[in-house]
Amino acid sequence: MVITNRGLLSSSSSCSHLLSLICCGSEKWAPRSKRLQCRISSLAQSSSTQFGKLSCQSLDQHNLSARRPAVANWSSLTCQASRKEHYSKPLILRSQCQFTTFAGSSQISHKTVQAQAAASTMPSTVQNSQESDSISYISQANAAAIDELLMGPLGFSVDQLMELAGLSVATAVAEVYGVGTYPRVLVICGPGNNGGDGLVAARHLHHFGYKPSIVYPKRTDKPLYKGLVTQLESLAIPFLSESDLPPLLKDNYDIVVDAMFGFSFKGKPRPPFDTLLNRITIRNEAGAENAGSPFVVSVDIPSGWHVEEGDTEETGFMPDMLVSLTAPKSCAKYFTGAHHFLGGRFVPPAVVKTYGLKLPAYPGTSMCVRIGKQTSIDVASLRENYVGHELTEEQANPDPLKQFQAWFEDAVSAGVYEPNAMTLATADADGKPSARLVLLKGYDERGFVWFTNYGSRKAAELEANPRAALVFFWDKYNRSVRIEGSVEKISRMESETYFHSRPRGSQLGANVSSQSSVIEGRHILEQCYKDLLEKYNDGSAIPMPNWGGYRLHPVTVEFWQGRESRLHDRLRYTLTSKDGEEPTWIIERLAP
Numbered sequence: 029m030v031i032t033n034r035g036l037l038s039s040s041s042s043c044s045h046l047l048s049l050i051c052c053g054s055e056k057w058a059p060r061s062k063r064l065q066c067r068i069s070s071l072a073q074s075s076s077t078q079f080g081k082l083s084c085q086s087l088d089q090h091n092l093s094a095r096r097p098a099v100a101n102w103s104s105l106t107c108q109a110s111r112k113e114h115y116s117k118p119l120i121l122r123s124q125c126q127f128t129t130f131a132g133s134s135q136i137s138h139k140t141v142q143a144q145a146a147a148s149t150m151p152s153t154v155q156n157s158q159e160s161d162s163i164s165y166i167s168q169a170n171a172a173a174i175d176e177l178l179m180g181p182l183g184f185s186v187d188q189l190m191e192l193a194g195l196s197v198a199t200a201v202a203e204v205y206g207v208g209t210y211p212r213v214l215v216i217c218g219p220g221n222n223g224g225d226g227l228v229a230a231r232h233l234h235h236f237g238y239k240p241s242i243v244y245p246k247r248t249d250k251p252l253y254k255g256l257v258t259q260l261e262s263l264a265i266p267f268l269s270e271s272d273l274p275p276l277l278k279d280n281y282d283i284v285v286d287a288m289f290g291f292s293f294k295g296k297p298r299p300p301f302d303t304l305l306n307r308i309t310i311r312n313e314a315g316a317e318n319a320g321s322p323f324v325v326s327v328d329i330p331s332g333w334h335v336e337e338g339d340t341e342e343t344g345f346m347p348d349m350l351v352s353l354t355a356p357k358s359c360a361k362y363f364t365g366a367h368h369f370l371g372g373r374f375v376p377p378a379v380v381k382t383y384g385l386k387l388p389a390y391p392g393t394s395m396c397v398r399i400g401k402q403t404s405i406d407v408a409s410l411r412e413n414y415v416g417h418e419l420t421e422e423q424a425n426p427d428p429l430k431q432f433q434a435w436f437e438d439a440v441s442a443g444v445y446e447p448n449a450m451t452l453a454t455a456d457a458d459g460k461p462s463a464r465l466v467l468l469k470g471y472d473e474r475g476f477v478w479f480t481n482y483g484s485r486k487a488a489e490l491e492a493n494p495r496a497a498l499v500f501f502w503d504k505y506n507r508s509v510r511i512e513g514s515v516e517k518i519s520r521m522e523s524e525t526y527f528h529s530r531p532r533g534s535q536l537g538a539n540v541s542s543q544s545s546v547i548e549g550r551h552i553l554e555q556c557y558k559d560l561l562e563k564y565n566d567g568s569a570i571p572m573p574n575w576g577g578y579r580l581h582p583v584t585v586e587f588w589q590g591r592e593s594r595l596h597d598r599l600r601y602t603l604t605s606k607d608g609e610e611p612t613w614i615i616e617r618l619a620p
């Protein structure tokens with residue numbers, strides 16, 4: 029007997045004739061029902077003198093269909109039990125498989141194995157949608173009505189909305205699939221606006237550094253679409269026909285953007301989209317032999333899905349990522365891929381009010397927002413392949429300060445968030461280390477300056493051991509700088525000047541906080557802040573508490589440039605003085 033559950037593989041050897049059974053229960057979800065798949069394979073091959081038959085029956089009343097019945101070389105048989113069933117009811121597939129081997133017309137052995145797989149829980153996103161009322165899902169009719177409202181009384185144009193929708197898709201892709209690791213993108217565009225979103229997304233992805241190619245088999249003559257195609261052609265982005273695609277998409281692409289159909293889709297996909305959809309569905313069906321297929325990102329709706337009911341045709345198509353636009357359509361409740369984002373940051377309050385929409389807030393200036401939690405994060409697999417920059421001895425400025433300045437300016441222009449954030453590592457008198465993030469507030473030939481409370485833990489450690497290390501990391505360029513040296517307090521006058529240049533709120537905050545001491549609760553800070561606010565509400569000068577700056581005088585500075593295949597560039601500058609001479613910087617390359 030082989031008992032398997034979702035995701036588990038087990039095998040049973042059928043000793044007499046080298047047969048074994050692999051049964052893998054995998055749940056497939058369709059609207060209002062669930063379906064359980066069981067794949068049963070024999071690992072043996074037929075020989076010239078023997079052949080075998082593999083068959084499978086359901087031990088329950090389920091409709092059990094065998095995809096490949098009674099194959100002669102018994103290499104594999106996929107069975108599938110399906111029953112429309114409410115989510116809350118468990119579905120168990122118990123099956124009995126028979127292997128019969130023959131030599132000529134004589135049966136030489138017969139083996140029966142039973143297998144069981146169970147689907148008993150709801151998929152997490154369905155649970156979320158039923159249990160949580162934090163987000164709205166909209167019907168096909170409402171999606172179309174919102175579109176009309178936006179492009180009618182609310183004054184938007186389709187070009188505008190499509191531009192924002194496509195930009196959202198591109199930013200969501202870039203957030204999940206970094207350009208360094210997944211640069212090759214195939215965008216499959218359908219005949220409608222969903223396809224238009226794909227064309228726009230391809231252009232933005234190109235500007236983000238990706239290498240998009242486009243399949244756009246049913247073009248329209250409308251000026252909007254012609255313009256989008258011209259823009260892409262001017263960027264030398266290739267337009268391919270279906271026959272140009274390689275037999276295995278993974279050979280040429282890391283990501284496929286599915287922009288075939290959106291909320292106006294009806295019925296079953298017609299050619300050539302049926303074939304294209306099959307090609308991106310196979311990843312979900314084919315298992316190990318197709319591992320490493322491109323990640324599929326669907327725009328607004330997984331193409332081919334019923335806009336409200338999901339994968340009613342039970343194709344098994346489940347993209348890895350879905351970028352819902354404006355608001356998720358009802359079918360998104362059945363999306364169980366790893367990443368669900370919302371894009372289309374243009375919904376005005378009138379639409380929210382009219383349709384009673386509950387939508388998550390977009391963070392900062394982002395064009396997309398993640399919906400729900402990422403289903404699973406494999407920390408060990410988080411890796412970027414650093415491409416595009418180098419640091420050679422010829423490029424490096426002989427003065428580490430000038431080299432730092434060049435990289436710092438790059439980080440600022442690339443829009444790195446808080447490029448002046450740095451890790452400051454200190455150690456106490458016994459050498460016990462501690463590290464925290466602080467902000468660089470100035471650098472020149474004298475060193476690197478930051479400010480803090482002189483009663484803090486770092487201050488105590490610097491008092492006991494006046495040496496420190498600083499580390500900067502600028503992800504947009506895959507660069508890091510490590511600086512080490514001795515530390516001293518800056519002059520009181522310099523600290524006063526900086527302190528009084530800070531916003532009054534920060535000045536009060538510095539007076540409130542007796543940094544690093546244990547406090548009873550947040551209310552202590554808030555009460556103290558309120559009292560000080562009242563005390564100084566006449567605009568009088570706020571005194572500087574026991575607070576001020578430190579300056580690190582560097583003796584070593586290392587510049588680290590992430591490179592492909594972990595062959596990074598590391599150049600270390602060391603301040604070296606020969607007898608009686610002015611100290612100078614020597615540059616050495618370190619192994620990555």
Ligand SMILES: NC(=O)C1=CN([C@@H]2O[C@H](COP(=O)(O)OP(=O)(O)OC[C@H]3O[C@@H](n4cnc5c(N)ncnc54)[C@H](OP(=O)(O)O)[C@@H]3O)[C@@H](O)[C@H]2O)[C@H](O)CC1
Nearest residue numbers: 189190219220221222289290291292294296297298328354
């Ligand atoms: N407000 C917003 O959120 C915005 C969303 N945008 C995007 O627009 C789509 C909706 O666009 P729409 O043009 O209305 O529709 P589709 O892209 O879904 O597709 C319509 C075309 O598809 C054809 N179609 C329909 N069913 C089939 C089928 N079974 N097989 C083949 N082809 C099919 C249809 O042809 P017909 O002959 O049937 O009419 C159309 O040609 C939305 O989802 C968002 O992605 C906007 O970009 C911005 C505003």
Ligand SMILES: [K+]
Nearest residue numbers: 286289327329
């Ligand atoms: K789509």
